[in-house]
Amino acid sequence: MPTDTERRDVVLLVDDAPDSLRMLAAALEDEGFTVLVATDGQRALERLDHVIPNVVLLDARMPGMDGFETCRRLREHPDMAAVPILFMTGMGDTDSVVEGLDAGGNDYLVKPVLPAELSARIRAHLRVARKTTSAFAALDATGMALASFDQDGRLEWATPSARALLDQPSVDITEAVRQWLAGPSHQPLEVQVGCGRLACRSLGRSSRGLTLTQLDPMADESRPRAAELTPRETDVLEWVAKGKTNRDIGDILGMSPRTVNKHLEHIYAKLGVETRTAAVAQFDRLQQNRQ
Missing domain, CATH: 3.40.50.2300 (Response regulator)
Known part of the structure; x- marks a missing residue:
């Protein structure tokens, strides 16, 4: 006791x-x-x-x-x-x-x-x-986008990076994952999500029937590239990634919270995301790619 x-x-x-x-x-x-x-x-x-x-x-x-x-x-x-x-x-x-x-x-x-x-x-x-x-x-500490799905394609668990990709209003890949897992799963599954196309690669199946999957965003030529972010938009996104609110960012960068929000709308459109969390996940991947 x-x-x-x-x-x-x-x-x-x-x-x-x-x-x-x-x-x-x-x-x-x-x-x-x-x-x-x-x-x-x-x-x-x-x-x-x-x-x-x-x-x-x-x-x-x-x-x-x-x-x-x-x-x-x-x-x-x-x-x-x-x-x-x-x-x-x-x-x-x-x-x-x-x-x-x-x-x-x-x-x-x-x-x-x-x-x-x-x-x-x-x-x-x-x-x-x-x-x-x-x-x-x-x-979670690896920063990799890893997720575990059951045999019906339902998400059982995900790292923060993977959840940022999947927790968007327009994203539901359950049926696509179910059909993919019903097959041999040797080839990656490619699905359309809010941030473009996503490649799902199987890393193995547990004794409970859960499949560990790595999620990798793919370039979508139909969307503006992240490199098209303006210097001001990049500044805003960097402070968002540090957990600052719109009001805090406005005070730091010398603009109104309304202007910060307008910058975020442009950032979401350019990155092809719908949420603040997903934008930060995209920013983290961009930073890693530049290193």
């Missing part, structure tokens, strides 16, 4: 049964966990606006949004890729277990849940999750 000075792992407990909530919350707190409670799937999703748990304990059968749909929705959050999700079910049938794992769950326990087994399972999954998180952090 952690001491008062140690960080306590946070368990998000999702169950619509009050008696089960009270029993499990008390058992987990006795084991040294901090417990957050949600009585339905929607409240569980809203919890993510305030804190990302270290592990989720999820009832499979709840009215409204059931545990399986809740799990799928939790997995859509960019910070939940490596968080273990453990299902609780009163059913021992294989179909329920398979449905939970297919929805993105890591493990399951059959009710009534034994506190000692629950604690042991949670701590085992936390050890694996910490190793996974460390690996993700190492990949």
Whole structure:
């Protein structure tokens, strides 16, 4: 059990049964966990606006949004890729277990849940999750655009550079990736995205059926080249990359925030992007190419 000075792992407990909530919350707190409670799937999703748990304990059968749909929705959050999700079910049938794992769950326990087994399972999954998180952090630090897709083409995880390419309103490559992964995947997939064309190269498939993919922007001759940025636009983009707001940039460069925003509109058009984050990702790649 952690001491008062140690960080306590946070368990998000999702169950619509009050008696089960009270029993499990008390058992987990006795084991040294901090417990957050949600009585339905929607409240569980809203919890993510305030804190990302270290592990989720999820009832499979709840009215409204059931545990399986809740799990799928939790997995859509960019910070939940490596968080273990453990299902609780009163059913021992294989179909329920398979449905939970297919929805993105890591493990399951059959009710009534034994506190000692629950604690042991949670701590085992936390050890694996910490190793996974460390690996993700190492990949993030490379600055490479890497992403992991499941067999249906859904994005499971991405480095910041890859997410900047994919998190644009007009970008949805799910179906194209699904068809690509259904084939041999020897040749790169080329898709149209907001920043031009994107080449997706498979780096291998995990035992869970996830494909690690490298994303490489390709030159699009139909768009103005990034080299056409004016010196003033380059100055604005450099300060955007440093995290400055439009007002800060205006103060630094001696212009109004409205003028800064007008420069950004021109920058987005020239780089072929739609968001501030994507523009910064393009800027970072330009800087790397010049080195």
